[in-house]
Amino acid sequence: MPNYKNIAIIGNGPAASALAILLTGQGCKTVIFSRPSKAPITVGESLVPMIVPMLQTLGVEKEIAAYSTLKPGACFSYDADELFQFRFNETPDDVPSYSYNVPRDKFNATLLNKAQISGARLIEREVHLSADKNGLLRLDNDALQAAQGAWDNQQPDLIVDAAGRVNLIGRLLNIPMQKGNRQDRALFAHVDQTELVDPGYVHNDRIEQGWCWRIPLPGKVSLGFVVPESYALQHGETAQAQYDNILKADKVMQKLAPNAKRLTEVLPYQNYQSVSATLYGKNWAMLGDSGGFVDPVFSSGLLIAMTSAFQLAEINSRNNSLDDYEKQVKHHITAWNELVDYYYDGRLMTSIKVGDSLEDNGFNRLILPWIKGHVSRIFSGAAASRPFSMKLLRFLVTYGLRDRNPETYKIK
Numbered sequence: 001m002p003n004y005k006n007i008a009i010i011g012n013g014p015a016a017s018a019l020a021i022l023l024t025g026q027g028c029k030t031v032i033f034s035r036p037s038k039a040p041i042t043v044g045e046s047l048v049p050m051i052v053p054m055l056q057t058l059g060v061e062k063e064i065a066a067y068s069t070l071k072p073g074a075c076f077s078y079d080a081d082e083l084f085q086f087r088f089n090e091t092p093d094d095v096p097s098y099s100y101n102v103p104r105d106k107f108n109a110t111l112l113n114k115a116q117i118s119g120a121r122l123i124e125r126e127v128h129l130s131a132d133k134n135g136l137l138r139l140d141n142d143a144l145q146a147a148q149g150a151w152d153n154q155q156p157d158l159i160v161d162a163a164g165r166v167n168l169i170g171r172l173l174n175i176p177m178q179k180g181n182r183q184d185r186a187l188f189a190h191v192d193q194t195e196l197v198d199p200g201y202v203h204n205d206r207i208e209q210g211w212c213w214r215i216p217l218p219g220k221v222s223l224g225f226v227v228p229e230s231y232a233l234q235h236g237e238t239a240q241a242q243y244d245n246i247l248k249a250d251k252v253m254q255k256l257a258p259n260a261k262r263l264t265e266v267l268p269y270q271n272y273q274s275v276s277a278t279l280y281g282k283n284w285a286m287l288g289d290s291g292g293f294v295d296p297v298f299s300s301g302l303l304i305a306m307t308s309a310f311q312l313a314e315i316n317s318r319n320n321s322l323d324d325y326e327k328q329v330k331h332h333i334t335a336w337n338e339l340v341d342y343y344y345d346g347r348l349m350t351s352i353k354v355g356d357s358l359e360d361n362g363f364n365r366l367i368l369p370w371i372k373g374h375v376s377r378i379f380s381g382a383a384a385s386r387p388f389s390m391k392l393l394r395f396l397v398t399y400g401l402r403d404r405n406p407e408t409y410k411i412k
């Protein structure tokens, strides 16, 4: 028997919809309170392969494939000169050999629609939450009335904050967010085209300061900069001026996107390395970005958000404690944060470079494909679920750099 049967989910992103699909499958009475996003474009367009099995379980892969770009791998470039490529069909068989770059408006709509088809109720209205003296959260009366009949006019058993980085419950209850090491600024827009190594790869390029992503989408490219605040400010006062001037003036961008024309407005993001100190209470839980988010360098955000939906649903179906849920989510976020640190300090690419330049002998021919298999598993999204692969990587970046200086691949 599921633990909680009457469930309110606040938010209409992928984490909210995935959870609603899974909970209705358990027979829970699930209501999604949605506030449609006014943003013209949404970040989170490149999926790692480990999301594909989730899309299959949710029954939405075919629809998503029809409007997305097939993503066969990823590449990381340094000053536009040196390239590291990872093809997902070279990963071990237990990991999907492909993924997708998705237009987020359509991706969100597919999942939300599936949630409704599965039996979740969708109510478009802002919810006001309050906490009573016992620490229980309550929906405001209007919201309860709008959900009329769903839970016999009672408060739900569980309220899930899936409203993204606004962190509704955390702000209401003053729960602190633990910040990560970097406090960069991201500037996001779509452009008409850029140079591409492969028309489906997610491209990650070190620029003069910070890095940029290039995600090919049908008919356009998502291009975003993740740069130190000071570098952004050198290029103008507004997000738009900063974006346009970095695109024009950064020496690396002059090679990678010399003719790119911006198609959308520029959206700025700040503070995207953060985890809530607590992810659950007596009758509430945080899901997806509302509980924590990781630097976007490895496109791990949607994986973490959607995995947390699967974890919460599983905990509910087994009648396990929300404490287990919190541990699982924090473990996942911690694993990705560790990888992110190895990217920024240059040790990740240095260790890969060492592997590529080892002498050709019988031992190395045996051991290198095995090591590469583990490393590519991590890039595919299996970082937290494969503790041995993470341990191996930790060993390589600590003891396997030989005489190479990781500064070569450090991100300023």
Ligand SMILES: Cc1cc2nc3c(=O)[nH]c(=O)nc-3n(C[C@H](O)[C@H](O)[C@H](O)COP(=O)(O)OP(=O)(O)OC[C@H]3O[C@@H](n4cnc5c(N)ncnc54)[C@H](O)[C@@H]3O)c2cc1C
Pocket: 010, 011, 012, 013, 014, 015, 016, 033, 034, 035, 036, 037, 038, 043, 044, 045, 046, 047, 048, 125, 126, 127, 162, 163, 164, 165, 166, 168, 186, 188, 224, 269, 272, 287, 288, 289, 290, 293, 296, 299, 300, 301, 302, 303, 305
């Ligand atoms: C710069 C940057 C680049 C990124 N790139 C990638 C990437 O390439 N790949 C990747 O996987 N991830 C990426 N991410 C992360 C990814 O965008 C998020 O992890 C993901 O969208 C989280 O999903 P979610 O469902 O938890 O939240 P969201 O997608 O944020 O959904 C929350 C929804 O709730 C709605 N909402 C807000 N307030 C309320 C309210 N009061 N009531 C009701 N609804 C509300 C919002 O409108 C929103 O639609 C990136 C993040 C950043 C900052």
